[in-house]
Amino acid sequence: MASIKDVAAAAGVSVATVSRVLNGHPSVSAEARARVRGAVAELGYRPNAVARSLRTDQTHTLGLVISDVLNPYFTELARAVEEEARALGYSVIIGNADERPELQDHHVRNLLDRRIDGLLVSPTDGGSPLMLDAVRAGTPMVFVDRWIPGVDVPVVRADGRQAVRDLVAHLYRLGHRRLAIIAGPAATTTGSERVEAFRAALAEYGLLLPDAYIGQGDFQAESGRRVTEGFLDLPEPPEVVFAADNLMALGALDAVRARGLRVPDDLALAAFDDIPWFVHTDPPVTAIAQPTGELGRAAVRALVDRIEGRTPQSVTLPARLVVRRSCGEAAPAATPPTQSPSPVQRSTS
Amino acid sequence: MASIKDVAAAAGVSVATVSRVLNGHPSVSAEARARVRGAVAELGYRPNAVARSLRTDQTHTLGLVISDVLNPYFTELARAVEEEARALGYSVIIGNADERPELQDHHVRNLLDRRIDGLLVSPTDGGSPLMLDAVRAGTPMVFVDRWIPGVDVPVVRADGRQAVRDLVAHLYRLGHRRLAIIAGPAATTTGSERVEAFRAALAEYGLLLPDAYIGQGDFQAESGRRVTEGFLDLPEPPEVVFAADNLMALGALDAVRARGLRVPDDLALAAFDDIPWFVHTDPPVTAIAQPTGELGRAAVRALVDRIEGRTPQSVTLPARLVVRRSCGEAAPAATPPTQSPSPVQRSTS
DNA sequence: AAGCGGGATGTAATCGATTCCACGAGTTCC
DNA sequence: GGAACTCGTGGAATCGATTACATCCCGCTT
Numbered sequence: 013m014a015s016i017k018d019v020a021a022a023a024g025v026s027v028a029t030v031s032r033v034l035n036g037h038p039s040v041s042a043e044a045r046a047r048v049r050g051a052v053a054e055l056g057y058r059p060n061a062v063a064r065s066l067r068t069d070q071t072h073t074l075g076l077v078i079s080d081v082l083n084p085y086f087t088e089l090a091r092a093v094e095e096e097a098r099a100l101g102y103s104v105i106i107g108n109a110d111e112r113p114e115l116q117d118h119h120v121r122n123l124l125d126r127r128i129d130g131l132l133v134s135p136t137d138g139g140s141p142l143m144l145d146a147v148r149a150g151t152p153m154v155f156v157d158r159w160i161p162g163v164d165v166p167v168v169r170a171d172g173r174q175a176v177r178d179l180v181a182h183l184y185r186l187g188h189r190r191l192a193i194i195a196g197p198a199a200t201t202t203g204s205e206r207v208e209a210f211r212a213a214l215a216e217y218g219l220l221l222p223d224a225y226i227g228q229g230d231f232q233a234e235s236g237r238r239v240t241e242g243f244l245d246l247p248e249p250p251e252v253v254f255a256a257d258n259l260m261a262l263g264a265l266d267a268v269r270a271r272g273l274r275v276p277d278d279l280a281l282a283a284f285d286d287i288p289w290f291v292h293t294d295p296p297v298t299a300i301a302q303p304t305g306e307l308g309r310a311a312v313r314a315l316v317d318r319i320e321g322r323t324p325q326s327v328t329l330p331a332r333l334v335v336r337r338s339c340g341e342a343a344p345a346a347t348p349p350t351q352s353p354s355p356v357q358r359s360t361s
Numbered sequence: 362m363a364s365i366k367d368v369a370a371a372a373g374v375s376v377a378t379v380s381r382v383l384n385g386h387p388s389v390s391a392e393a394r395a396r397v398r399g400a401v402a403e404l405g406y407r408p409n410a411v412a413r414s415l416r417t418d419q420t421h422t423l424g425l426v427i428s429d430v431l432n433p434y435f436t437e438l439a440r441a442v443e444e445e446a447r448a449l450g451y452s453v454i455i456g457n458a459d460e461r462p463e464l465q466d467h468h469v470r471n472l473l474d475r476r477i478d479g480l481l482v483s484p485t486d487g488g489s490p491l492m493l494d495a496v497r498a499g500t501p502m503v504f505v506d507r508w509i510p511g512v513d514v515p516v517v518r519a520d521g522r523q524a525v526r527d528l529v530a531h532l533y534r535l536g537h538r539r540l541a542i543i544a545g546p547a548a549t550t551t552g553s554e555r556v557e558a559f560r561a562a563l564a565e566y567g568l569l570l571p572d573a574y575i576g577q578g579d580f581q582a583e584s585g586r587r588v589t590e591g592f593l594d595l596p597e598p599p600e601v602v603f604a605a606d607n608l609m610a611l612g613a614l615d616a617v618r619a620r621g622l623r624v625p626d627d628l629a630l631a632a633f634d635d636i637p638w639f640v641h642t643d644p645p646v647t648a649i650a651q652p653t654g655e656l657g658r659a660a661v662r663a664l665v666d667r668i669e670g671r672t673p674q675s676v677t678l679p680a681r682l683v684v685r686r687s688c689g690e691a692a693p694a695a696t697p698p699t700q701s702p703s704p705v706q707r708s709t710s
Numbered sequence: 711a712a713g714c715g716g717g718a719t720g721t722a723a724t725c726g727a728t729t730c731c732a733c734g735a736g737t738t739c740c
Numbered sequence: 741g742g743a744a745c746t747c748g749t750g751g752a753a754t755c756g757a758t759t760a761c762a763t764c765c766c767g768c769t770t
Contacts, residue, residue, distance in 0.1 A: 061474040063726035125410040294643030412756035
């Protein structure tokens, strides 16, 4: 592969001049510039990004460590991140932690070794020493979706509290009183926060969230199935389960169906994270939608601000409730069969 | 950040010795080895992958350019690729082409600039000069899922012909005679092949595939919707639509539902690519499942073989039909409600 | 005792870029 | 006319690793 030396030789100039042409440095004669351009085209020369990075100590690359690529929420996030990064002149390397802390560490280490300019993380746990060291060492970092308390890193996330309150209002109105939740890992902020928001919303209606109605999941479909089976085996099963993410909701659907029961008649279902498929499941699933794309873009902007010496801002955006049919019909009104009439907000996807 | 020089200084040896310890070179005394190890630990030293790559001309990185991250098929593929690569000591950089040739070129160029060791591509089109040049220049490359005819690059893919034949047999048995297809872009192999396989299978039953029953899609949901609407507006609409990928099937579902019609009564539906959600849609969707994980792993093995000087093999694995309820019930037998009795193969997911 | 072999180590070249500094030629200004 | 500048250019140092080659030392053979 042609190097800058070959170009210099072909153009009859020094490598310094070639470099100047390539980087748009003003102090090059029009004639030299033309000769270099010609040589570049002729040789099909492309600068070696590895060499350039070594010299400049910049890779123009962002690392993104997400918890699970198979989760549509995270792929949508990843897509938005990549788009915004590209627009700002950065590439993105994605690491999939698969909800496993040791895999997360593997990717963080790998990305750090590659000297990425900054790191976007949605932590699967309370934070390994590795990540904390990186922060302390000054690696530009931003948390997306989940974060680690007590660490001085900007956080870009959605606040679901109001939406959870709307959800509980919706459920209460439909007559449900025994409400259960499939929680995410307590080590994640999204895991514990969603339970607390749910509990607080229930309290407003004088309802309690007994321990038996808190199932411990891990954000994967299988755990949703397992927890739901546990709920159904209870002497007094809940009337509703609220899954803290879309994959556990999928597992819950599996479990209900495997018993020959039906949603919402035998058990109502709601989920955190809205995805396109929820419109077409049987029944369509009521969900809390995050502004995923906006979150991804805001996170990139914050990280790039930090990298380029500006002051990054934490960002919190509201999530919103999207009512469908998985919790029961509010009123048998004359609406299209896809959507349910909603006092709160109507599904539009 | 500490460099090899700092380690050398701290350990009281030369950088050459440090390098030898790091790379497991035998000719280092136990004592020097221990001192270097100590210095490495104390300084928290990590080798700079950028510098190492420049010198060795190896990045231990694979590029993966996929057509669409939002398509669950490709995320599953990406996940398998990353896993296998990691097991073999490589990292993966994913580029999302979003079915747009110019974006694909952007990512190929970017990956090449980064001097990745090899490239895994699922081309969105017939192949840009850039990609063809890269092949000619000797960049190790393997095509996954889709490929470019006439280019000497190993291909790892699924053969859906038998499964399509099984699907048509299934449809014929259910009494359907007017079958339509939502095709992918003709520039992609999967786009044209699936149409041909479908046409050939129809021919075995003496059925024709008229032009009006071939809708031109682009593997995105929106095109599935548009094409399906076109089908429904025909004087003689088809009884079945076969979507060439899962996203177009989602669009087709949208279109049918928007008209207040029902699957399979008003229009039956089948899709290429099976995904977990198809079990829970209303109705569950009959699909052709590819051995996605196996494809991803085989592709990585082929690419790494090529990179490490062995001879890579093309691989073709069979796809299989998974019958659910979206084409109608074969026979009202006493089976669980989730699954339909199938003469061919039963859904197990 | 001289010579040889081999293990441990260091010196320095190298990968492909960027960039500081020096130099020569041409301008401008007094 | 000469000092001071500007502009275009090239030489060479540098980033952080790897590795060929040279050197030194120790022990063994003949």
